[in-house]
Amino acid sequence: MHDSEAARQDAGAALAKVPAITLGFWILKILATTLGETGGDAVTMSWLGETTPQASAAAWHPGYLIGTAIFAVVFIGFVAAQIRADRFNPWLYWATIIASTTVGTTLADFADRSLGIGYAGGSALLLALLLGSLWLWKRTLGTVAVDSVSSPRAEWFYWITILFSQTLGTALGDWTADSAGLGLGYGGAALVFCSLLALVAGAYFWTNISRTALFWAAFILTRPLGAVVGDFLDKPIDHGGLALSRFGASAVLIAAIAAGIFFLPQRPARAAH
Numbered sequence: 001m002h003d004s005e006a007a008r009q010d011a012g013a014a015l016a017k018v019p020a021i022t023l024g025f026w027i028l029k030i031l032a033t034t035l036g037e038t039g040g041d042a043v044t045m046s047w048l049g050e051t052t053p054q055a056s057a058a059a060w061h062p063g064y065l066i067g068t069a070i071f072a073v074v075f076i077g078f079v080a081a082q083i084r085a086d087r088f089n090p091w092l093y094w095a096t097i098i099a100s101t102t103v104g105t106t107l108a109d110f111a112d113r114s115l116g117i118g119y120a121g122g123s124a125l126l127l128a129l130l131l132g133s134l135w136l137w138k139r140t141l142g143t144v145a146v147d148s149v150s151s152p153r154a155e156w157f158y159w160i161t162i163l164f165s166q167t168l169g170t171a172l173g174d175w176t177a178d179s180a181g182l183g184l185g186y187g188g189a190a191l192v193f194c195s196l197l198a199l200v201a202g203a204y205f206w207t208n209i210s211r212t213a214l215f216w217a218a219f220i221l222t223r224p225l226g227a228v229v230g231d232f233l234d235k236p237i238d239h240g241g242l243a244l245s246r247f248g249a250s251a252v253l254i255a256a257i258a259a260g261i262f263f264l265p266q267r268p269a270r271a272a273h
Contacts, residue, residue, distance in 0.1 A: 024264035033226025036101025042246035064110035071103035090266040104166030119175030126168035169223020186232035
């Protein structure tokens with residue numbers, strides 16, 4: 001009896017670093033993905049000048065590569081801290097999520113614009129990387145369920161998969177909204193991704209589809225939604241945006257996320273997502 005109770009406590013302690021999937025989780029996820037878009041653009045486009053006439057006319061766009069390198073270092077640092085942590089810390093977890101979505105923004109822009117493979121090519125490449133990550137995770141550990149993340153190796157798979165999903169989401173959002181892609185505009189693209197998320201939610205409540213599959217579908221789809229909302233906030237008015245300050249919008253989103261972490265229930269997961 002004591003051995004089984006100890007085993008359950010050990011399993012609970014491992015899962016304590018993974019947040020429960022609640023409405024508050026999804027609110028924070030969308031805010032974080034929106035911040036990833038405005039924050040990534042603030043560094044590469046505003047600070048490193050990728051939207052200046054000189055940069056726009058150039059064949060090579062080093063700002064996206066430099067921005068990706070900066071945020072990749074930050075992301076790796078937060079992942080290492082998350083793995084070393086012995087229990088769930090919502091501030092650390094969401095900081096890592098923000099780091100993943102920010103580096104995802106700059107990495108997708110680098111693939112689309114600096115490497116010149118375009119939105120469709122970038123989305124296809126990133127989808128292949130995401131599916132490959134999930135396949136390798138499943139083959140290596142036997143499951144990709146989030147509640148199974150209880151070892152350093154599983155955590156590395158978890159965060160690498162999240163990084164690919166965040167990067168894919170950026171590319172999908174740009175491809176759907178931009179005139180160089182499907183050209184639906186920010187409002188049209190947001191409607192598409194909201195509708196897809198509604199279908200996932202319906203499948204969760206009214207079907208027996210794998211909860212793990214539905215979780216990853218929703219996790220992936222919230223990223224392009226955040227991307228198009230972020231672009232709507234900071235892109236020029238003649239491009240369909242509101243032309244808000246990227247740094248100002250990012251500051252407001254940081255404050256909103258901090259308030260959400262403080263006021264919304266933050267508890268560790270105990271059951272399969």
